[in-house]
Amino acid sequence: MTGTAKPVTVLVADDQALVRAALVALLDSQPDLAVVAQAPNGAAAVELARDLAPDVLLMDIRMPVMDGLEATRRIVGDSPETAPRVVVLTTYDLDEYVYDALGAGAYGFLLKHASPEELLLAVRVAAAGNALISPAVTRRLIEAFTARGPASPRPPVALGRLTTREREIFDLVAGGLTNTEIARTLLIAETTVKTHLGHALEKLGLRDRVHAVVYAYENHLITPGDRPARRRPDT
Incomplete structure (x- = not known):
């Protein structure tokens, strides 16, 4: 039609x-x-x-x-x-x-x-x-x-490339929150969440939020039952 x-x-x-x-x-x-x-x-x-x-x-x-x-x-x-x-x-x-x-x-x-x-x-x-x-x-x-092996002795170097806000949003994504939930949690626009997440994924060489979850748990950044810690927003 x-x-x-x-x-x-x-x-x-x-x-x-x-x-x-x-x-x-x-x-x-x-x-x-x-x-x-x-x-x-x-x-x-x-x-x-x-x-x-x-x-x-x-x-x-x-x-x-x-x-x-x-x-x-x-x-x-x-x-x-x-x-x-x-x-x-x-x-x-x-x-x-x-x-x-x-x-x-x-x-x-x-x-x-x-x-x-x-x-x-x-x-x-x-x-x-x-x-x-x-x-x-x-x-x-x-x-x-998390059952695959012992924790990594140190966080991946690539994480240091993230800004405070990008890392904050990355951790929330790794914890299972949607973009809408993250926007409500951080009191920012959903489009802002998408922008920062996109930058974080690019810096870490990850394709999407699924791979972000995998990355976080393979590197033992968080463990089952954890809720990502809140960081202070960028000023």
């Missing part, structure tokens, strides 16, 4: 036909989203992603022929800048794979019992080039990171 925005194209990869059907029905019910294909395994997802170049790929992890981790690795490896934004669908017993999926280039993580609203939000956020992690996945991912 003339004047309307092009819908976000989505590829759904899951080995369970009923799950695929439910996801397709939900996505196609939205005027701004359009499912272009379905894949019953990772190998098919790789081929379809290359042929159709969808905007977003909903990817199950445990599938036959090729699992979602390897499929994500291959799809993103083809062309990191133009590859579909992969949103991984996981369950509680698959949390050990989330870290690997993140390393492979996934943009988001959702539990399979997430609400329809959460799933739709994840697709739209990924299509916009941002990332989203289910809070439950975040908590368990954090626990996995």
Whole structure:
């Protein structure tokens, strides 16, 4: 229709036909989203992603022929800048794979019992080039990171490049706060939060807020249960 925005194209990869059907029905019910294909395994997802170049790929992890981790690795490896934004669908017993999926280039993580609203939000956020992690996945991912080894003896040198405000916002992001929550906490505009966060990510060489969380916990800047300490705002 003339004047309307092009819908976000989505590829759904899951080995369970009923799950695929439910996801397709939900996505196609939205005027701004359009499912272009379905894949019953990772190998098919790789081929379809290359042929159709969808905007977003909903990817199950445990599938036959090729699992979602390897499929994500291959799809993103083809062309990191133009590859579909992969949103991984996981369950509680698959949390050990989330870290690997993140390393492979996934943009988001959702539990399979997430609400329809959460799933739709994840697709739209990924299509916009941002990332989203289910809070439950975040908590368990954090626990996995901190169990990997002893604390780093000193903070990464790169942190010293951040301004006071950038570090403050980075810590709040690492603690799981959204931009809106950070703006309310610091009494600043949400656009200001985005600007400072963008500068912090660039200085640290991080792609998005998901990688900011990973960075913080891998470097033991905070631990499970911590709330980031408030710093005094820049004057």
